[in-house]
Amino acid sequence: MSVINFATAEIGALLMVPMCLMAYPLKLEVRAGSLKALTRATCNLVLAFIGFPLAAFFLLKNTLEGFGGVNVGDFWNWVESLWAWNSATYLYIGMVHLPCWVLCIHILFHPC
Template sequence: MSNVQSQRSEWAYLKSMTIATAFTGLCLMSVINFATAEIGALLLVPMCLMPVPLRLKVWTFGTSAHVACNLVLTSLGFPPVAFYVLKGALKGIDNIRIGEFWTWMEALSEWNSATFVYISMVHLPCWGLCMLILLHSS
């Protein structure tokens, strides 16, 4: 097997592991709190299905659009960014403070919320795996 094929299969294995992790986490989360799993799936599933390594050899309009979608999905899929985008859309950009995400996460932890469990044990690991796929050298 050539070096290019082995690198292609490496990120393909990483992508399948990301999808399997998301599937398992969302299935378990749907038993605990279906609403959290459903909202998480809206961000997580496209983020796990779209990524390909950014270091492409040939750039066409299609690959450029794919890369743009990957960057938008992974940036919006990062929980603090999603929190601030949603907060900015609902309350306006003028009402956003930097420490609000930390305060929200502390409150979720104190309340033993399923959302805290989902973010820390499902969403962040899958986001990290998607970042590894995007930054994989191909």
């Protein structure tokens, strides 16, 4: 991915690597009940939320522009511009980021 778009690969790595390395079933964390386990569970939930592309987009946009005028249409315009520019980010989100995110969510909510 870095050959095509280094910035996309870097941002993806900053989101995906911690999320994938920390994924651990929440049910086991709750059973353990220690402070370490609950801290790890909290980090897992925060990373899973931030790692979802739509949530990450809105958090970034709200941080840069404020919470006033962001809507789903902004996300759709961004996705359309990626498609129109033949950006590798579109491929990265669809073929790397979302499958990794789904796998992490599956691990987090695994019934054990």
